[in-house]
Amino acid sequence: MDTKEAVLDILNELTGEDLSDQMDDNLFDSGLLDSMATVQMLLELQEKTGITAPVSEFNRDEWSTPNKIIEKVESLRNE
Amino acid sequence: MINLQPYTNPRYFIIILVALLPLIIGLYYGKRFKTYEALFSLVFLFLMFDGKDWIQGVQLIAYIVFQFVLTFAYQKYIKSGRNKTWVFCLAVILAIAPLTLVKIAPHMHGKVASLIGFMGVSYLTFKTVEVLMELRDKTIQTVNPITYIRFLLFYPTLSSGPIDRYRRFEKDCDKAPEREEYIENLRLGTRYIFQGFLYKFIIGYVFGTLWLPQVAKAAILYGHANGGLRLSWALVGYMYCYSMYLFFDFAGYSLFAVGTSYFMGIRTPMNFNKPFISKNIKDFWNRWHMTLSFWFRDFIFMRFTFFAMKHKLIKNRIRLSQAAYLVDFLIMGFWHGLTWYYIVYGIYHALAIIINDIWLRFKRKHRKQIPHNKFTEAFAIFLTFNVVCLSFLLFSGFLDTLWFH
Structure with missing residues (x-):
């Protein structure tokens, strides 16, 4: 499964919304993501994409939109 | 002996501005005079912890030494490829042990207990614990000892924050900002400091020094007269008056701290x-x-x-x-x-x-x-x-x- 699909799947599960048409929307501003959901997202990403993203890695500014999350996951994958 | 507590009166700002001037000129021309900055910090830290506060100063030094040993021992441990949870927990417990002692001390009796504690210990602990946690997560690969001491003892925020993060501080502290960015820093820094004057020395003063003691007196008087839970309208007045005082006093202080940081080319995060x-x-x-x-x-x-x-x-x-x-x-x-x-x-x-x-x-x-x-x-x-x-x-x-x- 490619990263984009995996991320969107996880986000869909967490927010209950299909975000594929709002790839650059800030998910924290819109209230779709909060700390709780973020932690869940990190754990799911770990499980489904094999990346290790510790909580320290998480910076709201860098993980705020679906596109940014995908970018972040890909950069962590290539490490 | 001169003792200078940060941001306590308008005269202080003149002193600090003059002392920072060489640094400001340097930054304007794209140079960060680190030796001068270190000297500045040393002098002003000394002035903060000298005279009657020398016992606090000694504790601060002991604290810093202790945290350094702890942080670099932990870094060495992580770099050796091990990462046991109990070692991490032990490190965090040790890191917060001095703060715990300071918090317990007021509840103990005796002469020694009354001397325990120093300004900034609460806020320093956030920084040391953050670094330990990020070392474990490997989001901080290597702690640079010089950067670390500058981070911990960063003068404008030492006493009461705002609480910066190591990686953010590190980005600012070694370079001089671009000219345009630095001019923006100066502009914002000046605005923050003047906003701080309004907040802390005027509004905070009115609520905290002029009104609060009066309302408190009334609330106690009416409270005792009313009996029961000692509630009164004056207590409601106290609640609002204190809330306003708390905000304007602390937000004012924070604006001073952020404003001064900006002058030094460090973008300390906002608090309110x-x-x-x-x-x-x-x-x-x-x-x-x-x-x-x-x-x-x-x-x-x-x-x-x-x-x-x-x-x-x-x-x-x-x-x-x-x-x-x-x-x-x-x-x-x-x-x-x-x-x-x-x-x-x-x-x-x-x-x-x-x-x-x-x-x-x-x-x-x-x-x-x-x-x-x-x-x-x-x-x-x-x-x-x-x-x-x-x-x-x-x-x-x-x-x-x-x-x-």
Whole structure:
């Protein structure tokens, strides 16, 4: 499964919304993501994409939109 | 002997501006005079901890040495490829041990106990614990000893924050900003400092020094006359007056700290963002004492939920978030001090945010039936403001005076 699909799947599960048409929307501003959901997202990403993203890695500014999350996951994958 | 406590009076700002001038000129021309900066910090730290405060100064030095040994021992351990949880826990416990001692000391008797504690210990501990946690997560690969000491002892924020993060500080502290960016820094820094004057020396002074003692006197007088829980309208007055004082005094201080940092080419994060227009308690904690609440969010709340989810301690996501809020705010309460009213303040905010979450879930489910307009928003702000002010009345410790003394 490619990263984009995996991320969107996880986000869909967490927010209950299909975000594929709002790839650059800030998910924290819109209230779709909060700390709780973020932690869940990190754990799911770990499980489904094999990346290790510790909580320290998480910076709201860098993980705020679906596109940014995908970018972040890909950069962590290539490490 | 001269003793200079930061930001206490307008004269202080003239002194510090003159002392910073070489650094400012350097930064303007794209150079960061690190030796001068070190000298500046050393002199002003000395002036902060000399004279009658020398005992505090000695403790600060011992504290820094201790944290250095701890941090670099832990870094060495991590770099050797090991990463045991118990070692990490031990390191964190050791890192907060001095703070714990300082918090317990006021409740012990004896001459030695009364001397324990020094300005800044609460805020320093956030920085050292953050670095330990990030070393474990490998988001900080290597701590540079020079950067680390500059980070810990960064003069403008030493006494009461805002709480910066190591990686953010590191980005600023070695380079000089671009000319345009630095001019913007100076502009903002000046604005913040003058806004701070208005907040702390004028508005905070009126509420805190002129009015608060009067209202307090009245609240005690009427309270004793009324009996029972000693409630009175004067107590309500005290609640609002104290809340205003608390905000303007602390926000004023924070503006000074951020403004001074900007002059030094360090973009220390802001602490307040119009907290009294918050629409709910969650919103409030994203606007009030932000560097503290974000620290708790990132290093307590998220870590706790991460750990609990991974080990499936609490399966229900709602229950888990409620438990995490309690842990988060209880620790915040204890951090403020070991008195009943700080602990109650913590529990109060945990409950407020839990209730807020229940309401938000309910609202999401019944989106169509619940009206949403300007009036409901104004009501939400009004309600949040009052819930917050009541929490500050608890926080003030005035109820302790009113009820038990």
